[in-house]
Amino acid sequence: MNVIELKNISKTYGKKTVVDNFSLNVEKGHICGLIGPNGAGKTTIMKMMAGLAAPSKGEMSFFGKSDNLDQFRNRMAFMLEAPIIDKSMNARQNMEYVRYVKGVADKKKIDEMLDFVGLHDVGKKAAGKFSLGMTQRLGIAMALLTEPEIMVLDEPVNGLDPEGIVEIRLMLKKLSEEKNVTIIISSHILSELSELCTDFSIINHGKQIENLSREELMAKCRSYYAIRTNDINRTAAVIEDKLGTNQYKVIHGDEIRLFDHLDNIEKVSKTITDNGLILTKFISEGESLEDFYLSKVGAEND
Amino acid sequence: MTKLIKAEFYRVTHSGIFFVVFVVFGLLPLAMPFISLADMNEVNMFYILLAYAQGGGFLISGYVGIVLSAMISNMFQNRTYYYEIMNGANTHHIILSKIIVYNCITAAVLIIPAIITFAIMGNIYPLGDLKQLWLTIILGIIIILNFACFTIFIRHILGGPVLIYTISMLPTMAYMTISELTDGYKWLTDALSYMPQIQIMEFVKPEYETNFIIKVIGSFFVSFIGLYALTYVSYKKKNFR
Numbered sequence: 062m063n064v065i066e067l068k069n070i071s072k073t074y075g076k077k078t079v080v081d082n083f084s085l086n087v088e089k090g091h092i093c094g095l096i097g098p099n100g101a102g103k104t105t106i107m108k109m110m111a112g113l114a115a116p117s118k119g120e121m122s123f124f125g126k127s128d129n130l131d132q133f134r135n136r137m138a139f140m141l142e143a144p145i146i147d148k149s150m151n152a153r154q155n156m157e158y159v160r161y162v163k164g165v166a167d168k169k170k171i172d173e174m175l176d177f178v179g180l181h182d183v184g185k186k187a188a189g190k191f192s193l194g195m196t197q198r199l200g201i202a203m204a205l206l207t208e209p210e211i212m213v214l215d216e217p218v219n220g221l222d223p224e225g226i227v228e229i230r231l232m233l234k235k236l237s238e239e240k241n242v243t244i245i246i247s248s249h250i251l252s253e254l255s256e257l258c259t260d261f262s263i264i265n266h267g268k269q270i271e272n273l274s275r276e277e278l279m280a281k282c283r284s285y286y287a288i289r290t291n292d293i294n295r296t297a298a299v300i301e302d303k304l305g306t307n308q309y310k311v312i313h314g315d316e317i318r319l320f321d322h323l324d325n326i327e328k329v330s331k332t333i334t335d336n337g338l339i340l341t342k343f344i345s346e347g348e349s350l351e352d353f354y355l356s357k358v359g360a361e362n363d
Numbered sequence: 364m365t366k367l368i369k370a371e372f373y374r375v376t377h378s379g380i381f382f383v384v385f386v387v388f389g390l391l392p393l394a395m396p397f398i399s400l401a402d403m404n405e406v407n408m409f410y411i412l413l414a415y416a417q418g419g420g421f422l423i424s425g426y427v428g429i430v431l432s433a434m435i436s437n438m439f440q441n442r443t444y445y446y447e448i449m450n451g452a453n454t455h456h457i458i459l460s461k462i463i464v465y466n467c468i469t470a471a472v473l474i475i476p477a478i479i480t481f482a483i484m485g486n487i488y489p490l491g492d493l494k495q496l497w498l499t500i501i502l503g504i505i506i507i508l509n510f511a512c513f514t515i516f517i518r519h520i521l522g523g524p525v526l527i528y529t530i531s532m533l534p535t536m537a538y539m540t541i542s543e544l545t546d547g548y549k550w551l552t553d554a555l556s557y558m559p560q561i562q563i564m565e566f567v568k569p570e571y572e573t574n575f576i577i578k579v580i581g582s583f584f585v586s587f588i589g590l591y592a593l594t595y596v597s598y599k600k601k602n603f604r
Binding site for chain 2: 111112113130131132133134135137139141145146147148149150154157158159161162163164
């Protein structure tokens, strides 16, 4: 079931079109990555979902309904641009404010969430004095307070150190797996989201470039060993018999692309040569995620 | 809307020093009757209220204009009101919750302490015409709430505290200057007298004409309805909804 559907939505400010005919379907429990360079229109799309901007054209629906979307927004949580916090209040007070706005009855959730994001020991320090990482964590804690069914996060790992990025990634994965939370997350770095997301939507200059699943992305960015030998047919047989895999393709009858055993180059080469074959080419090839992303976005930019 | 009222009240009372400043300095106008009447022999409640209006009214203009506006500005600068929109709150509820919270704070800081002070003074000094006294107090409350609403609406529509202070104080300055001049500018002073900033300094009178009472109550309703409509449109436009 699609919990979010955007159909050909556009947003125009004056004569400038910021989002142009963008469509997206997100299934329940999926994590959708909205990927695009800065200024691509990612935040505007999220603002339209949050009700902070109205689409100039197109239709949005949440949980299968397109009428009176405001009534569904309390089942969703948004973290747009920088986290929205009152800088003069401390972490707990900011959480308390959101608790009142959202009408969360259980006060204990505040401690639980602060603990969850590692901010339980910041005491009375004003949020304005927080580091960027702490601010991001507080923003996520505030978004999680209501146990939303859908989370919309705009570059939540922006400014975090590598350790922090991994922590947030694991946290979101856990939320999706354990609580079936649907997540839409934006970033301008594809590799940052490649391990997290189940679906991807690439956008540039407000236009949709491509929507694809993780499997489709991985297939497009698949690495392989390009192998040539003196006998390509016997090499294929050796790969199947001795390496026990059929994850390969014969290209133009003279080259094999092996997609398996990529972490064991020694074993592959030794197996082939031990079976009396002579290697004439053996290299690792393939398009990286960044190459793929740049080929999509770069082509648009050119 | 109860959720929004609770949330805004929590934010205001826990956010920065504005609330403390508002409470501390908001009580200052009450000192004016004591300062002005210290050397007077014959004092009754009429003179006490007159001293409060003439001296304290000017301070109230400043505090409502600056500090109340600063408290609301904090909400815009931190974008905390986005949470209300993102939670699907109705725009009317968002605006009305602010009106209710800030008017309650204004009442708690400026009106209730004043009434308690006047009640105590009423036990010490002669009350004078009781009907006139009640009317004066009721008109004073309407004017102060009108001024608070005016500030809240204008802050929603326009920019920061400095601009609001200018808007608050400019009519007062203009009125004080022009009223000293010739009758040729009477139309201007008449026009300015519809503004709460002016009414707050002029509302204590030995006797009220019906016109004045209508002017105070009428300007409250006209300004509330007019500015509410403008605020609603501005809110929708600002948030591109």
